[in-house]
Amino acid sequence: MAQLIRMDGTGHTTLAEWTAADDAAFEEAVDEFRSQLELGYIGTVPEGPGKASHVRQLPREADLVIMRRPIAGG
């Protein structure tokens, strides 16, 4: 089961879950992903040690997509 989660003040929140075979669940996850982008979150897919990708569309095949806030120099 793939997950779309958002890092927030609670630690993290699971926004959506889907499987490759469940189109309806994936479409719901896509809608949630888009709404988070509109709120200013950034989609990131962890790809094992030392690697991650920035995504602008929800990848169906990803196991985990994490929404994070932008970073900035302090």
Next chain:
Amino acid sequence: MTAGQALPELASVPWRARTDARWLRRWERIWHAWTLLYTVPFVAAGAVMVWLAPIATPVAIVAAAHAWIIPELYAARGATVARPKGVRDRGAETVAQGLLGDLLDGPERRLQRDTGLALEHGRLGTWLVGEAGALLVRPGGRRMHAFCVSATEADLPPSDRIAHLLLALRVDEEGFATVANHTFAGAPWRVRRRLPARMRPALDAARRAASR
């Protein structure tokens, strides 16, 4: 670099040159020169004063103290980026710690739980990621940099703050260093002394990793 690999936050700092290995080497030389520039004159002036008039020894001691204190202040600024920040919400932090642990391998996970710093191997060197910045130990372990950078949301638990920085670093290492504000370059031992005792093993581990 493809669009998917570039850190989106780079759009907020279009005037900055990309922080690559060459940029880091140049700043290492500049910081080294500055350190000599604001220490050697104080030491030399103190020595001359004692030589010309031993009665001026107290003034020479003050000059020597300046030569010691100014580099210490810079090192303290470098160490500050790694120190823990803010209020702890234990409930949220427990959840966030679980997610951060999932992003780290076993040894790095244990090191992060013990020291509060996440060790990450990069092309520019070995990183230690904290809540409000990152330390970069350059290959060879003799030089390091400190970067001040953090997630823009205020109420995130500490481990989520680290996870934010870790993910951004993994997407685009040079972009991460470009977005961050550079606060220190110099010898790791100078920063180590200013770190909380709990965090020093992380810097030791990063130096070992960078030396390999």
